[in-house]
Amino acid sequence: MDADLYDEFGNYIGPELASDSDDDAADHDDQRYEFEAAEDDIDEPMEHDVPTQAIILHEDKKYYPTSEEIYGPEVETIIQEEDTQPLTEPIIAPVKVKKFSLVEQELPVTTYDSEYLADLMDNAELIRNVTLAGHLHHGKTAFVDCLLEQTHPELRTKEDKRLRYCDTLFTEVERGVSIKATPVTLVLQDTREKSYLMNVFDTPGHVNFSDEATAAFRLSDGAIIFVDAAEGVMLNTERLIKHAVQEGIAVCICINKIDRLMLELKLPPTDAYYKLRHIVDEVNALLSTYSETDNEYQVSPLLGNVCFASSQYAFCFTLASFAKLYENTYGGVNYLEFSKRLWGDIYFHSKTRKFTKKPPHSSAQRSFVEFILEPLYKLFAQVVGDVDSTLPGVLDELGIKLTKEELKMNIRPLMRLVCKKFFGDFTGFVDMCVHHVKSPVGYAKNKIDQIYTGPLDTDLADSMIDCDQEGPLMVHITKMYSTEDGVSFHAFGRIMSGTLHANSDVRVLGENYTLEDEEDSRICQIGRLWISEARYKIEVNRVPAGNWVLIEGIDQPIVKTATITEARGNEEAYIFKPLKFNTSSVIKIAVEPVNPSELPKMLDGLRKVNKSYPLLTTKVEESGEHVVLGTGELYLDCVMHDLRKMYSEIDIKVADPVVSFCETVVETSSLKCFAETPNKKNKLTMIAEPLEKGLAEDIENEVVQITWNRKRLGEFFQTKYDWDLLAARSIWAFGPDTTGPNILVDDTLPSEVDKGLLNSVKDSIIQGFQWGTREGPLCDEPIRNVKFKILDAVIAGEPLHRGGGQIIPTARRVAYSAFLMATPRLMEPYYFVEVQAPADCVSAVYTVLARRRGHVTQDAPIPGSPLYTIKAFLPTIDSFGFETDLRTHTQGQAFCLSVFHHWQIVPGDPLDKSIVIRTLEPQPATHLAREFMIKTRRRKGLSEDVSINKFFDDPMLLELARQDVMQNYPV
Numbered sequence: 001m002d003a004d005l006y007d008e009f010g011n012y013i014g015p016e017l018a019s020d021s022d023d024d025a026a027d028h029d030d031q032r033y034e035f036e037a038a039e040d041d042i043d044e045p046m047e048h049d050v051p052t053q054a055i056i057l058h059e060d061k062k063y064y065p066t067s068e069e070i071y072g073p074e075v076e077t078i079i080q081e082e083d084t085q086p087l088t089e090p091i092i093a094p095v096k097v098k099k100f101s102l103v104e105q106e107l108p109v110t111t112y113d114s115e116y117l118a119d120l121m122d123n124a125e126l127i128r129n130v131t132l133a134g135h136l137h138h139g140k141t142a143f144v145d146c147l148l149e150q151t152h153p154e155l156r157t158k159e160d161k162r163l164r165y166c167d168t169l170f171t172e173v174e175r176g177v178s179i180k181a182t183p184v185t186l187v188l189q190d191t192r193e194k195s196y197l198m199n200v201f202d203t204p205g206h207v208n209f210s211d212e213a214t215a216a217f218r219l220s221d222g223a224i225i226f227v228d229a230a231e232g233v234m235l236n237t238e239r240l241i242k243h244a245v246q247e248g249i250a251v252c253i254c255i256n257k258i259d260r261l262m263l264e265l266k267l268p269p270t271d272a273y274y275k276l277r278h279i280v281d282e283v284n285a286l287l288s289t290y291s292e293t294d295n296e297y298q299v300s301p302l303l304g305n306v307c308f309a310s311s312q313y314a315f316c317f318t319l320a321s322f323a324k325l326y327e328n329t330y331g332g333v334n335y336l337e338f339s340k341r342l343w344g345d346i347y348f349h350s351k352t353r354k355f356t357k358k359p360p361h362s363s364a365q366r367s368f369v370e371f372i373l374e375p376l377y378k379l380f381a382q383v384v385g386d387v388d389s390t391l392p393g394v395l396d397e398l399g400i401k402l403t404k405e406e407l408k409m410n411i412r413p414l415m416r417l418v419c420k421k422f423f424g425d426f427t428g429f430v431d432m433c434v435h436h437v438k439s440p441v442g443y444a445k446n447k448i449d450q451i452y453t454g455p456l457d458t459d460l461a462d463s464m465i466d467c468d469q470e471g472p473l474m475v476h477i478t479k480m481y482s483t484e485d486g487v488s489f490h491a492f493g494r495i496m497s498g499t500l501h502a503n504s505d506v507r508v509l510g511e512n513y514t515l516e517d518e519e520d521s522r523i524c525q526i527g528r529l530w531i532s533e534a535r536y537k538i539e540v541n542r543v544p545a546g547n548w549v550l551i552e553g554i555d556q557p558i559v560k561t562a563t564i565t566e567a568r569g570n571e572e573a574y575i576f577k578p579l580k581f582n583t584s585s586v587i588k589i590a591v592e593p594v595n596p597s598e599l600p601k602m603l604d605g606l607r608k609v610n611k612s613y614p615l616l617t618t619k620v621e622e623s624g625e626h627v628v629l630g631t632g633e634l635y636l637d638c639v640m641h642d643l644r645k646m647y648s649e650i651d652i653k654v655a656d657p658v659v660s661f662c663e664t665v666v667e668t669s670s671l672k673c674f675a676e677t678p679n680k681k682n683k684l685t686m687i688a689e690p691l692e693k694g695l696a697e698d699i700e701n702e703v704v705q706i707t708w709n710r711k712r713l714g715e716f717f718q719t720k721y722d723w724d725l726l727a728a729r730s731i732w733a734f735g736p737d738t739t740g741p742n743i744l745v746d747d748t749l750p751s752e753v754d755k756g757l758l759n760s761v762k763d764s765i766i767q768g769f770q771w772g773t774r775e776g777p778l779c780d781e782p783i784r785n786v787k788f789k790i791l792d793a794v795i796a797g798e799p800l801h802r803g804g805g806q807i808i809p810t811a812r813r814v815a816y817s818a819f820l821m822a823t824p825r826l827m828e829p830y831y832f833v834e835v836q837a838p839a840d841c842v843s844a845v846y847t848v849l850a851r852r853r854g855h856v857t858q859d860a861p862i863p864g865s866p867l868y869t870i871k872a873f874l875p876t877i878d879s880f881g882f883e884t885d886l887r888t889h890t891q892g893q894a895f896c897l898s899v900f901h902h903w904q905i906v907p908g909d910p911l912d913k914s915i916v917i918r919t920l921e922p923q924p925a926t927h928l929a930r931e932f933m934i935k936t937r938r939r940k941g942l943s944e945d946v947s948i949n950k951f952f953d954d955p956m957l958l959e960l961a962r963q964d965v966m967q968n969y970p971v
Contacts, residue, residue, distance in 0.1 A: 098487075101484045102173070118531075121543065125441060129546075131224070132144065133203050133205075133213050133217075133224070135235065138228040140226050141164050148534075150188070165184075165534050171642075181201055181215060183216075185197065188430045190434055202534075207583075209631075210243070212479075214580070221438055221440065223249055224254050229275065239899070241283065250436055251297055252305040253283055256309045258376075259380070267864060280300065280306060284299060301319050320339040320431060323342065326338065329399075344366075347365070348367050402417070467496070472570045473499070474563065476494050477561055482608070489555035491555055493548070497545050498545060499545065500549060510557060529552070531548075586876050587633070589636055591606075591640075591643070591655075604648065605648030606618045616629070632898065633657070656880075661826050663825075666690060669686075673685065674686075675952075675953055683793070685793065688786050702739060732762060735769050736783075740773060765808075772816055784827060828903070831901060832898065833898040835896040837893055837895070841893050844890045854874035855873055857871050857872060882898070906928050909930065910933040933946075
């Protein structure tokens with residue numbers, strides 16, 4: 001019997017088809033052709049589309065078609081003998097849906113119709129734009145939850161006590177802290193049941209995210225400052241009060257968490273009153289400190305701009321709204337008159353039925369204690385103590401009806417339910433906002449004065465001051481909100497005049513736009529428009545002046561803030577001012593992708609994260625490293641999470657955090673420094689000296705502005721800083737920008753210098769000065785607190801020889817040489833640290849601070865609390881890991897917050913070559929400046945030491961050698 005045979009394809013063909021002839025292949029072809037012919041005769045086609053399926057010729061014969069026959073000619077096929085993909089990865093991956101925020105697609109049921117909300121938008125008198133701001137965990141987000149529960153009945157059925165409806169990002173929910181400012185628009189009623197459109201901004205309380213509060217303040221007409229009744233005025237409370245006063249918006253106070261006085265601190269009602277009064281007095285002291293006039297800002301429960309609340313138990317009242325409860329219960333009470341007697345040293349005489357300023361008897365209680373706190377204490381005591389026995393009777397007296405199931409609830413939910421039914425809606429809060437925060441029309445003039453850069457005597461300015469819905473379109477954008485998939489952004493802003501329509505063309509003006517330089521502007525088409533409601537949005541076709549709006553489709557050209565105006569016409573429009581923050585980005589980290597080929601993805605992610613965080617700064621150092629600057633560790637942690645997960649989806653390496661430094665001088669230049677232009681036709685002579693104390697801060701805070709006329713500028717410097725008249729009127733520029741903490745002064749005399757020629761190159765010299773102060777000679781960090789004086793100038797007569805290419809670098813070089821001759825020093829940022837700890841942990845706090853060059857300025861007990869507050873200054877460079885260290889040493893009992901406070905000179909001379917920096921060894925204090933400078937230069941890829949050859953001409957070097965002032969300067 002013949003051996004089994006196989007064809008050329010490796011298929012078994014058996015002995016009967018085998019032959020010794022060379023016609024096997026031909027026979028096989030015949031077989032195939034016969035099969036194809038037979039197939040044509042079959043009515044139903046055979047299923048042999050699948051490439052891996054063999055065609056059965058006979059019961060033991062198979063034929064596998066070639067790939068060319070299946071896929072057609074010229075199709076490359078690859079056969080792999082083993083898996084190149086892990087089993088965990090599907091062959092065809094599913095479409096990945098990215099989602100980083102909680103978004104509700106369906107509109108929830110509300111107590112008002114969305115059409116009614118849209119109608120209210122047309123009446124600017126009935127709109128109030130307010131920001132809820134305050135210290136961390138003082139109850140702002142929970143308060144907004146209460147407002148949402150009031151207007152969204154379905155939210156009440158949810159069992160989650162801490163809904164945190166405004167924390168839309170998953171990271172916010174996981175961390176339990178707000179990161180982004182979230183706007184919510186609600187229709188709320190006051191005590192007279194009149195409806196108002198309330199635009200409420202919920203802002204983060206963590207001091208690292210105070211830039212979000214800045215963006216919210218810019219769009220608001222009033223700030224409601226939240227203060228925890230138990231903790232009192234804290235670090236960020238004080239900063240936000242100051243910031244609100246600087247922004248010129250109305251300030252109201254909400255003393256929140258008053259339940260803590262009863263349930264946690266267990267204070268008697270009289271002590272609770274003293275605690276509340278102490279908070280009001282403390283806030284008033286801060287307001288009078290920061291406001292220019294004494295009575296401009298004043299808060300008091302009697303004025304109606306202080307409300308009391310408990311977000312946890314869902315109640316809020318003012319004196320008037322509590323008095324209204326008495327009117328509703330007893331009748332015949334004029335609640336407004338009654339409310340005026342419910343605060344301060346006023347007592348009720350029960351026999352005469354009159355209020356007096358003197359206590360009728362020794363045990364008499366103040367009216368606030370008797371009529372507000374004691375009933376409140378009794379209500380809480382009944383629910384906590386006598387749920388089964390006396391509570392039903394008390395609730396019947398109060399007219400509160402509860403089912404048997406509700407009476408069986410746990411204490412906290414039962415307390416919340418009873419308080420909600422007793423106090424009703426948050427009408428007192430609405431009253432406070434309506435009476436003490438002006439409508440967009442009423443406040444428009446102040447707002448435009450504060451934020452508009454253009455003249456106020458034009459038709460456009462008049463239109464914005466009138467909040468005219470028919471006027472030319474002007475919209476101020478201050479926030480960018482990422483879409484839920486992190487791909488694009490929606491711009492959020494306030495319409496100052498005109499009406500914005502969906503799908504219309506507009507002109508977007510960036511922060512660098514001016515009438516002379518129109519490069520930073522672009523025509524864009526608006527997509528859809530929405531009213532923001534935290535986790536959902538209401539789409540509208542148009543939004544009139546006075547309202548907030550969320551805009552689709554214009555995010556490409558906007559970086560931080562923008563001005564939107566008509567696409568055609570309105571050519572005289574100026575921009576709104578960029579945001580003015582109350583803190584600085586001083587911590588920086590260098591980032592790079594793990595896989596270098598993914599650099600474009602990281603750059604795109606950096607662009608997006610830069611839009612998302614108002615105060616974030618991203619830049620490229622000369623060494624090529626990409627640097628991200630932020631306010632603190634938590635801030636940068638959130639930024640890196642977004643960069644890695646939301647915007648670039650790649651692995652990113654992060655260098656150890658470092659801080660920004662500044663460069664300054666402590667003496668006047670030891671000799672007049674001069675430099676010649678490359679063509680030897682011009683010569684500039686300059687000296688540098690320190691600025692007067694406090695002047696740099698005044699410039700940065702815009703107490704003085706370079707745009708003032710010479711007379712006003714001169715008067716300011718003469719009266720406040722004792723400058724002589726000539727110098728005060730010869731100020732050319734601030735640097736490195738219009739609010740930079742350095743000054744350039746023309747100190748030349750007309751008898752010695754041709755002023756006409758000098759003024760012809762003024763702009764070039766200013767540019768050189770500003771370039772120099774932006775990157776100092778020590779380690780490319782900004783210069784601070786230095787006055788540069790031009791003492792002499794020889795300028796070429798021909799315009800050709802005094803162009804910017806000649807003057808600008810020379811002005812920079814001479815500024816550097818004057819700087820190096822004036823005893824240069826490094827400055828480092830300092831944090832202000834506020835630590836809360838029990839009395840027995842105070843010594844541990846001192847120990848941790850001392851190890852990090854920190855020094856305590858104050859430690860004091862918090863009134864009415866077992867805790868101490870320790871206030872201290874800490875060098876930012878030594879602050880990394882401070883919080884962890886502090887918690888370790890105090891067994892987690894201490895809590896701290898830190899924020900940038902000031903710049904301070906680093907001890908030691910950065911140019912002292914005798915100092916040797918040894919690796920991994922701590923340096924003595926006097927060596928720190930040298931260490932910081934050398935390490936910063938190394939990190940930036942600069943040469944190890946400062947070489948004066950770069951900045952000094954040969955004649956200047958000879959002069960230096962003659963005067964023997966070169967000992968510290970390597971050539």
